[in-house]
Amino acid sequence: QEKEELIEEWQPEPLVPPVPKDHPALNYNIVSGPPTHKITVNGKECINFASFNFLGLLNNEKVKSAAQASLKKYGVGTCGPRGFYGTFDVHLELEERLAKFMRTEEAIIYSYGFATIASAIPAYSKRGDIVFVDEAACFAIQKGLQASRSNIKLFKHNDMADLERLLKEQETEDQKNPRKARVTRRFIVVEGLYMNTGDICPLPELIKLKYKYKVRIFLEESLSFGVLGEHGRGITEHFGINIDDIDLISANMENSLASIGGFCCGRSFIIDHQRLSGQGYCFSASLPPLLAAAAIEALNIMEDNPDIFQTLRAKCERIHKALQGISGLRVVGESFSPALHLQLEESCGSRENDVKLLKRVVDYCMNSGIALTQARYLEKEEKCLPPPSIRVVITVEQTEQELDKAASLLKEAAQSVLN
Amino acid sequence: INHIVPNGGLYKRPFNEAFEETPMLVAVLTYVGYGVLTLFGYLRDFMRQWKIEKCQNATEREEQKDFVPLYQDFENFYNRNLYMRIRDSWNRPICSVPGAKVDMMERVSHDYNWTFTYTGRVIKDIINMGSYNYLGFAQKAGACQEAAAKVLSQYGAGVCSTRQEMGNLDKHEELEKLVARFLGVESAMAYGMGFATNSMNIPALVGKGCLILSDELNHASLVLGARLSGATIRIFKHNNMQSLEKLLKDAIVHGQPRTRRPWKKILILVEGIYSMEGSIVRLPEVIALKKKYKSYLYLDEAHSIGALGPSGRGVVEYFGLSPEDVDVMMGTFTKSFGAAGGYIGGKKELIDYLRTYSHSAAYATSMSPPVVEQIITSVKCIMGEDGTTVGRARVQQLAENTRYFRRRLKEMGFIIYGNEDSPVVPLMLYMPAKIGAFGREMLKRNIGVVVVGFPATPIIESRARFCLSAAHTKEMLDTALKEINEVGDLLQLKYSRRRLVPLLDRPFDETTYEETED
Numbered sequence: 001q002e003k004e005e006l007i008e009e010w011q012p013e014p015l016v017p018p019v020p021k022d023h024p025a026l027n028y029n030i031v032s033g034p035p036t037h038k039i040t041v042n043g044k045e046c047i048n049f050a051s052f053n054f055l056g057l058l059n060n061e062k063v064k065s066a067a068q069a070s071l072k073k074y075g076v077g078t079c080g081p082r083g084f085y086g087t088f089d090v091h092l093e094l095e096e097r098l099a100k101f102m103r104t105e106e107a108i109i110y111s112y113g114f115a116t117i118a119s120a121i122p123a124y125s126k127r128g129d130i131v132f133v134d135e136a137a138c139f140a141i142q143k144g145l146q147a148s149r150s151n152i153k154l155f156k157h158n159d160m161a162d163l164e165r166l167l168k169e170q171e172t173e174d175q176k177n178p179r180k181a182r183v184t185r186r187f188i189v190v191e192g193l194y195m196n197t198g199d200i201c202p203l204p205e206l207i208k209l210k211y212k213y214k215v216r217i218f219l220e221e222s223l224s225f226g227v228l229g230e231h232g233r234g235i236t237e238h239f240g241i242n243i244d245d246i247d248l249i250s251a252n253m254e255n256s257l258a259s260i261g262g263f264c265c266g267r268s269f270i271i272d273h274q275r276l277s278g279q280g281y282c283f284s285a286s287l288p289p290l291l292a293a294a295a296i297e298a299l300n301i302m303e304d305n306p307d308i309f310q311t312l313r314a315k316c317e318r319i320h321k322a323l324q325g326i327s328g329l330r331v332v333g334e335s336f337s338p339a340l341h342l343q344l345e346e347s348c349g350s351r352e353n354d355v356k357l358l359k360r361v362v363d364y365c366m367n368s369g370i371a372l373t374q375a376r377y378l379e380k381e382e383k384c385l386p387p388p389s390i391r392v393v394i395t396v397e398q399t400e401q402e403l404d405k406a407a408s409l410l411k412e413a414a415q416s417v418l419n
Numbered sequence: 420i421n422h423i424v425p426n427g428g429l430y431k432r433p434f435n436e437a438f439e440e441t442p443m444l445v446a447v448l449t450y451v452g453y454g455v456l457t458l459f460g461y462l463r464d465f466m467r468q469w470k471i472e473k474c475q476n477a478t479e480r481e482e483q484k485d486f487v488p489l490y491q492d493f494e495n496f497y498n499r500n501l502y503m504r505i506r507d508s509w510n511r512p513i514c515s516v517p518g519a520k521v522d523m524m525e526r527v528s529h530d531y532n533w534t535f536t537y538t539g540r541v542i543k544d545i546i547n548m549g550s551y552n553y554l555g556f557a558q559k560a561g562a563c564q565e566a567a568a569k570v571l572s573q574y575g576a577g578v579c580s581t582r583q584e585m586g587n588l589d590k591h592e593e594l595e596k597l598v599a600r601f602l603g604v605e606s607a608m609a610y611g612m613g614f615a616t617n618s619m620n621i622p623a624l625v626g627k628g629c630l631i632l633s634d635e636l637n638h639a640s641l642v643l644g645a646r647l648s649g650a651t652i653r654i655f656k657h658n659n660m661q662s663l664e665k666l667l668k669d670a671i672v673h674g675q676p677r678t679r680r681p682w683k684k685i686l687i688l689v690e691g692i693y694s695m696e697g698s699i700v701r702l703p704e705v706i707a708l709k710k711k712y713k714s715y716l717y718l719d720e721a722h723s724i725g726a727l728g729p730s731g732r733g734v735v736e737y738f739g740l741s742p743e744d745v746d747v748m749m750g751t752f753t754k755s756f757g758a759a760g761g762y763i764g765g766k767k768e769l770i771d772y773l774r775t776y777s778h779s780a781a782y783a784t785s786m787s788p789p790v791v792e793q794i795i796t797s798v799k800c801i802m803g804e805d806g807t808t809v810g811r812a813r814v815q816q817l818a819e820n821t822r823y824f825r826r827r828l829k830e831m832g833f834i835i836y837g838n839e840d841s842p843v844v845p846l847m848l849y850m851p852a853k854i855g856a857f858g859r860e861m862l863k864r865n866i867g868v869v870v871v872g873f874p875a876t877p878i879i880e881s882r883a884r885f886c887l888s889a890a891h892t893k894e895m896l897d898t899a900l901k902e903i904n905e906v907g908d909l910l911q912l913k914y915s916r917r918r919l920v921p922l923l924d925r926p927f928d929e930t931t932y933e934e935t936e937d
Binding site: 010030032041064067068074082085087140252259260270279290294 | 552
């Protein structure tokens with residue numbers, strides 16, 4: 001009888017707490033028309049400095065016509081996962097092309113960029129394994145690590161001494177319990193070009209650590225694929241490292257390739273395992289063929305025009321130099337990184353106020369024709385929340401005048417808002 | 420086990436689900452089969468280790484041979500020895516639109532499925548009973564495709580930004596309003612991948628200190644989302660309302676396990692149609708329980724949206740209930756709409772909260788514009804807003820196809836699981852050898868089917884699964900049924916010990932069960 005009373009009395013929380021109307025993430029920018037070089041945001045026409053369209057392939061006619069041909073042949077959706085009549089010849093072709101381009105044995109395609117690394121990590125690393133991951137790793141990596149239930153050891157961003165210290169500690173632990181150490185797998189997860197800080201990881205030192213402490217390396221190249229390296233093959237080409245030294249390279253096709261989805265490449269020994277145990281691969285519908293055809297065409301363009309990477313790098317250097325010396329804003333990122341952050345030099349105290357201040361800078365720029373955005377994070381979910389910042393993205397399509405205009409506009413905005 | 424119309428009054432139509440028990444002889448033979456395979460597996464592994472037989476697995480690099488091994492040998496035992504033998508039943512590559520008939524690339528293996536080579540020939544016009552094409556929108560010509568082509572040339576293929584940054588196009592807003600109207604809810608939000616919709620939004624809704632009650636046979640995406648959220652998970656028996664009620668009572672009365680504090684929220688995770696069983700959730704009873712115990716309901720309509728209900732609005736309409744009773748209505752666009760992606764619909768506060776705090780909105784790229792246009796056109800077609808009655812006709816055609824197909828298969832004597840009205844039809848095979856044999860025999864007769872075994876199903880209950888479509892004509896279904904009959908006789912698959920009395924109209928009342936001849 002008192003059970004009935006307890007049931008009567010119990011009051012659950014509301015399913016979701018109410019969200020204040022002026023929450024910065026609630027009011028999205030509405031883009032009318034394609035998000036290309038010239039973009040119409042909230043009714044205003046601006047130059048796009050916010051979409052990750054590094055090689056300008058979003059509006060490329062060849063890419064669009066390849067996608068159109070595929071649409072006429074296959075329709076839009078694939079109506080099934082890869083295992084059940086969802087494997088099309090375009091998927092197989094794209095996997096072959098990516099493997100050939102990256103000079104690895106095999107590649108595997110996912111239908112969603114976020115799910116790529118988030119499914120790859122739990123396929124190899126299970127409960128009881130150890131993963132050393134950089135603090136500034138992106139959210140997808142964090143979710144993959146959470147799903148894998150392994151022990152996670154964070155090391156300071158790009159700090160090889162800290163990583164070595166952690167590895168040494170692990171070694172002493174191993175000596176206490178050698179039987180367990182023989183079956184505990186170890187991984188290092190790093191990004192080629194970090195999305196949250198705009199700098200690159202010191203890959204040669206990592207390779208040395210790999211062989212010294214017998215740890216496998218998983219490299220996430222979402223931003224560096226199609227950007228770094230002489231032919232756009234990413235950070236391994238940039239540093240001249242043998243690609244077989246990296247166990248798994250994962251990237252998404254949503255930045256340089258201007259398509260949707262992601263891929264992992266590496267040796268068959270490693271990649272083949274994901275075909276049965278990658279959750280985002282086995283239990284989800286495959287990539288629509290028109291997007292796969294668009295990616296193949298984009299790869300063709302990348303292979304045929306290797307000089308766009310040089311052009312992109314030159315533009316990045318130019319704007320990096322031009323943005324130095326803005327009072328109140330600090331540039332965060334390498335000089336050849338196409339995705340920079342502008343952080344406040346002095347914070348006003350609370351994150352909320354910082355965000356509001358940056359919003360005023362962004363609005364000033366938008367009103368004068370440069371589309372920018374703040375970098376969005378889920379504040380309660382991130383392990384190491386980066387400070388609020390404005391994201392500046394450089395693409396091949398931006399002309400030198402536009403770059404200079406953007407730089408001078410940001411200077412003006414900082415002057416008027418922050419002083 | 421046969422259930423019909425219990426709980427009188429809650430159900431407005433007969434709820435007819437059947438899961439015939441495995442015949443004892445078949446179960447024993449299946450175990451024997453697996454035992455033999457395991458023995459041979461050990462023998463082959465032994466021979467491979469002692470180099471008597473060539474090892475065809477890919478191996479670790481020479482430089483990394485002294486690293487900790489990446490895979491446990493035992494993990495891959497099943498993979499090497501059982502899966503490899505029948506690997507050609509899966510991952511079959513096709514090269515045409517996945518409609519009612521499909522073209523497949525022919526592939527052969529000269530070394531017992533370790534590697535495949537493509538002969539270059541294309542097998543044409545295979546009747547496709549494996550793709551999730553319930554309403555037949557997988558087409559390469561027609562209004563949907565033309566609209567998608569126009570949007571593709573205007574907007575391009577990708578978006579290159581997240582929803583919260585610069586990726587929110589006007590097309591997305593249009594889609595969300597349309598989906599909300601279709602479902603009959605206040606507001607909706609769309610995401611790029613159905614799997615990710617579950618795994619990224621359940622953690623945003625519940626966290627530590629909450630309780631999730633999830634069905635035994637829930638999909639991997641729901642299980643992953645529940646795990647990532649950090650809430651406590653309790654599992655109730657498949658579609659079993661007594662089990663669910665017991666768990667709810669215990670949860671409220673006893674509170675959290677160690678601290679005895681009351682739970683913050685209770686969320687019930689169910690699916691509309693379970694794709695491996697073909698069963699439909701007992702929604703009226705779940706909603707009654709939910710209201711009595713003040714918990715929240717998350718309904719995953721991946722397979723049931725577009726496929727059930729007189730106008731295709733899913734399992735809520737099928738039972739004649741109001742969409743306001745379901746707190747979170749989730750579904751995917753992959754199956755009935757011929758596109759890709761997922762959505763969540765519900766009250767405006769819920770969707771506003773998800774717009775701000777969903778992992779996908781902040782970090783994942785938004786949907787591709789031509790895909791969005793395909794969904795918009797197909798939803799308008801189903802609702803009848805494009806001026807034709809094609810949508811309605813398709814929904815009705817699917818319902819007719821379902822009933823006809825299921826009835827004929829039962830008459831032939833196969834064991835078919837699931838609800839009478841579900842377009843997913845699992846046909847039991849049980850023995851491991853028959854899994855491979857069924858798939859190959861059907862392909863020889865130009866019919867493409869999907870076979871599933873362990874670990875997607877319990878180890879002795881392997882099955883073949885047919886997915887019906889509104890694009891299947893009666894002739895195609897008849898051809899398929901004829902071939903299934905032949906193969907069933909060839910492989911001795913007609914296990915059912917009940918023969919249904921065919922086509923007699925008997926009135927049902929609450930106390931009679933179906934009469935069967937034994």
